[in-house]
Amino acid sequence: MPKRSEEHLEARRRQILDGARVTFSRYGYEGATVAKLEEEIGLSRGAIFNYYPSKYEIFYALASEQQAQALEIWQERGFEALLREIAEENPEWLGVYLEHVRHLRTDPELRARWQNRTPEDDVRARDHMVELQASGEIRDDVSAETIGKFLGLLADGIALQTSAGFPVDLEPMLGLIRDAIAPRK
Amino acid sequence: MPKRSEEHLEARRRQILDGARVTFSRYGYEGATVAKLEEEIGLSRGAIFNYYPSKYEIFYALASEQQAQALEIWQERGFEALLREIAEENPEWLGVYLEHVRHLRTDPELRARWQNRTPEDDVRARDHMVELQASGEIRDDVSAETIGKFLGLLADGIALQTSAGFPVDLEPMLGLIRDAIAPRK
Numbered sequence: 001m002p003k004r005s006e007e008h009l010e011a012r013r014r015q016i017l018d019g020a021r022v023t024f025s026r027y028g029y030e031g032a033t034v035a036k037l038e039e040e041i042g043l044s045r046g047a048i049f050n051y052y053p054s055k056y057e058i059f060y061a062l063a064s065e066q067q068a069q070a071l072e073i074w075q076e077r078g079f080e081a082l083l084r085e086i087a088e089e090n091p092e093w094l095g096v097y098l099e100h101v102r103h104l105r106t107d108p109e110l111r112a113r114w115q116n117r118t119p120e121d122d123v124r125a126r127d128h129m130v131e132l133q134a135s136g137e138i139r140d141d142v143s144a145e146t147i148g149k150f151l152g153l154l155a156d157g158i159a160l161q162t163s164a165g166f167p168v169d170l171e172p173m174l175g176l177i178r179d180a181i182a183p184r185k
Numbered sequence: 186m187p188k189r190s191e192e193h194l195e196a197r198r199r200q201i202l203d204g205a206r207v208t209f210s211r212y213g214y215e216g217a218t219v220a221k222l223e224e225e226i227g228l229s230r231g232a233i234f235n236y237y238p239s240k241y242e243i244f245y246a247l248a249s250e251q252q253a254q255a256l257e258i259w260q261e262r263g264f265e266a267l268l269r270e271i272a273e274e275n276p277e278w279l280g281v282y283l284e285h286v287r288h289l290r291t292d293p294e295l296r297a298r299w300q301n302r303t304p305e306d307d308v309r310a311r312d313h314m315v316e317l318q319a320s321g322e323i324r325d326d327v328s329a330e331t332i333g334k335f336l337g338l339l340a341d342g343i344a345l346q347t348s349a350g351f352p353v354d355l356e357p358m359l360g361l362i363r364d365a366i367a368p369r370k
Contacts, residue, residue, distance in 0.1 A: 157338030
């Protein structure tokens with residue numbers, strides 16, 4: 001495939017994802033009709049669904065992309081930066097996440113797909129945690145998985161409260177979180 | 186008011202709340218129509234709305250009641266028991282909570298009312314936390330409020346994951362949580 005065409009494809013995908021994120025945030029996932037997506041993205045439904053087979057696939061691509069970004073923030077700037085990032089995320093967009101999550105329980109197939117959507121990132125995240133244990137930055141008397149799940153609970157708690165319009169004042173809590181995962185003396 | 190009548194009123198309220206909880210859990214808050222509420226509760230809409238002025242007030246009464254129960258569990262059996270209780274709560278009912286919370290952001294008046302729905306319980310919770318600090322059971326180098334908010338993030342994270350059909354394996358994480366709020370040595 002010629003380079004120009006690849007660039008064009010990538011630019012169109014970006015255009016679709018950016019427009020869809022705005023539309024989802026403004027109207028919720030259910031409320032983001034195809035007509036509203038067309039208007040915000042600036043492409044016809046034919047063009048949009050040429051790149052993504054369904055509205056759900058667009059949301060899924062956005063969520064996967066965000067997951068990758070979260071991992072990058074965590075690896076490069078640490079878990080505190082990542083939790084801060086979530087606390088400062090657009091509440092509307094977090095609301096779309098929650099709206100989606102609410103449907104997972106009733107759809108086991110979708111739930112399995114969602115849980116396994118970024119297997120390579122999951123491995124990278126686990127490896128990163130194990131490295132932090134090896135270098136003595138976090139405790140190693142509990143598994144990397146347990147520490148990851150603990151931070152995941154906090155991340156989801158922050159997302160839930162932020163999306164509900166209750167801003168989370170994270171700074172005073174960071175000391176507690178650090179102490180929870182610090183190496184034992 | 187004669188005693189018999191008070192008992193009758195209380196029994197009717199109980200009947201309405203129990204039936205409404207089942208209906209909300211099964212159909213979601215939006216999906217719990219008045220017809221479905223009538224059927225599950227076993228009372229006519231006239232009778233139901235004689236006790237609670239609206240569907241929202243029934244949900245609100247259920248939520249306030251649950252808040253009081255949560256405080257009791259926490260005071261009598263500790264925060265670990267409370268977090269366990271949330272992890273074992275009916276995922277459908279937690280989903281109703283989340284569905285509700287998702288609407289708070291767009292309704293500032295409702296949000297203020299929700300946040301201040303149990304002021305006496307909030308005072309009791311704070312007093313309990315201060316007592317735990319005074320008796321040396323939890324750290325006192327950060328405010329009781331910060332510790333409470335930290336536990337609140339975890340509680341919401343547990344509720345979110347459980348409602349999405351991802352059961353939380355809390356036991357391995359309890360050590361981290363204890364260490365976060367334990368007195369500093």
